[in-house]
Amino acid sequence: MMRRYCLVVVLCLVSSTQADINNKYFPESFQFGAAGAAYQIEGAWNEDGKGESIWDHFLHYNNPTSKVADGTNGDVACDSYHKWQEDVDNLKKLGVRIYRLSISWTRILPDGTPYRVNQEGVDYYLNLFKALKQNGIEPLVTLYHWDLPQHLSDFGGFLNPQLADYFAAYARICFENFGPYVKYWMTINEPQTTCGSGYSLGAHAPGYTLIDGGMYQCAYVSLLAHARAWHVYNDEFRAQQGGKVALGLVCGLSIPLDPNNPKDQEAAERNHLMGCASYGNPVYVGNWPQVMIDRIAAKSKEGNYPFSRLPQFTQEEIDLINGTSDFLAVNYYSSALVQYLDDFVGFPPNNLFDLNVLAFANQSWPQAASIWLTSYPEGLRIILNRLNKDYNPGEIIITENGWSDTGELDDQGRITYIQAHLSAILDSILEDGINVTGYTVWSLMDSFEWSTGYTEPFGLIKVDFNDPQRTRTWKSSAKYYQNVIATRCLLDQCQ
Ligand code: GBH
Numbered sequence: 001m002m003r004r005y006c007l008v009v010v011l012c013l014v015s016s017t018q019a020d021i022n023n024k025y026f027p028e029s030f031q032f033g034a035a036g037a038a039y040q041i042e043g044a045w046n047e048d049g050k051g052e053s054i055w056d057h058f059l060h061y062n063n064p065t066s067k068v069a070d071g072t073n074g075d076v077a078c079d080s081y082h083k084w085q086e087d088v089d090n091l092k093k094l095g096v097r098i099y100r101l102s103i104s105w106t107r108i109l110p111d112g113t114p115y116r117v118n119q120e121g122v123d124y125y126l127n128l129f130k131a132l133k134q135n136g137i138e139p140l141v142t143l144y145h146w147d148l149p150q151h152l153s154d155f156g157g158f159l160n161p162q163l164a165d166y167f168a169a170y171a172r173i174c175f176e177n178f179g180p181y182v183k184y185w186m187t188i189n190e191p192q193t194t195c196g197s198g199y200s201l202g203a204h205a206p207g208y209t210l211i212d213g214g215m216y217q218c219a220y221v222s223l224l225a226h227a228r229a230w231h232v233y234n235d236e237f238r239a240q241q242g243g244k245v246a247l248g249l250v251c252g253l254s255i256p257l258d259p260n261n262p263k264d265q266e267a268a269e270r271n272h273l274m275g276c277a278s279y280g281n282p283v284y285v286g287n288w289p290q291v292m293i294d295r296i297a298a299k300s301k302e303g304n305y306p307f308s309r310l311p312q313f314t315q316e317e318i319d320l321i322n323g324t325s326d327f328l329a330v331n332y333y334s335s336a337l338v339q340y341l342d343d344f345v346g347f348p349p350n351n352l353f354d355l356n357v358l359a360f361a362n363q364s365w366p367q368a369a370s371i372w373l374t375s376y377p378e379g380l381r382i383i384l385n386r387l388n389k390d391y392n393p394g395e396i397i398i399t400e401n402g403w404s405d406t407g408e409l410d411d412q413g414r415i416t417y418i419q420a421h422l423s424a425i426l427d428s429i430l431e432d433g434i435n436v437t438g439y440t441v442w443s444l445m446d447s448f449e450w451s452t453g454y455t456e457p458f459g460l461i462k463v464d465f466n467d468p469q470r471t472r473t474w475k476s477s478a479k480y481y482q483n484v485i486a487t488r489c490l491l492d493q494c495q
Pocket of ligand 1 (some may be wrong): 037189190192197203250292331333371372400444449451458
């Protein structure tokens, strides 16, 4: 049954009590997991032959405090490059069945090109994957979690369609070397974020503020790169390795502010189509959503562009991209209320001008330490239903979901968030019949959180970043999650 929509504070408090937590058992086949990403945890940025990535470059050549809240970077981070055995021990102790991690492209190919493979980098991941498998943990591996080789960025990065060739070559080298150990692959994590923050807002590396079209060109190249990597797997490795490959989407629910106002309904739909579905549709349906194509073309025209700022796919490219997903990998953090915003002409034309909506959190949704993060677990169940209906992906894994705070060990806020979201997932499995097969909580341990540095940690496990040993300490949420995994139950008792 769908839970009540949060209208006033009182109702919201009611909806987050334990009374609403699903008291059934998770199916035996459900895979609990935890997640992290290379630049955020590994450190050792220039060791054993690793080349420079755009995040290394971005934070070494800019005034640090201008890019990251606490002026830090990922040079050492959790030092997982050296402490990976301890990470495996913690995963084992938690009892997870999957560990989601990403490969640092420049550890494998120092300048990003296939010219020279760095064996020491390959060995690092081989040792890690073997140790995980020995402990019954399945690695779920992201090829690209935002740390592009600087050399390829100099070459145009995600603005240059030839990046797809480089990405396909890198993917092949990864499938060749690691394929025997990996059954779940993700190509690119949240291209929506890297394209928006990296090529339009400039908050993430490479820090470009190409507000009129950088984000769309980046989306175009990201989708081509993803599709090429999927085809490499499909054509050359699938028969032998039998794994699955997906693009990493980030989706929230867009809720019309006034559900009875057709303009708000339309605005909410547009927010979905030009966000989550701008990557989902090309992969599962073919091409960008028509609303997105029409809208950006019209807005480009209004802004005196005699062409659309959204690149058009050729039919061949539409076909290349369509169908390139073996499961749905989706990150869910939060949802938004969406209000219609009167048409306006923004100069220079940009994504907000194209989108023409106001999106914000409901004031009654609990707020995390991160400004963009509020808790609305009901949204997860609803968006899962929609994605399942629109895309019919067969299998769904929630590849990120988590809560930031100020680092306290007794992290009750994180427990409440994780419990409520797992409950929404269980509802969608048991009551809606959706095939969600796994969940990798963000994140296994406190890590370098991009523009917010180490100030808004998400970890189940605390990392002491002032200690050269980067000592790890379990928080209350780690113990809670360990118990959930052991009992397959979110409460003290299940039926
Ligand atoms: C995830 O993105 C990332 O995949 C992961 O690497 C990261 O550690 C995790 O979030 C937690 O931060 O600063 O107001 O402009 C989640 C989606 C999209 C959330 C971009 C933050 C920036 C908002 N993210 N967004 S703002």
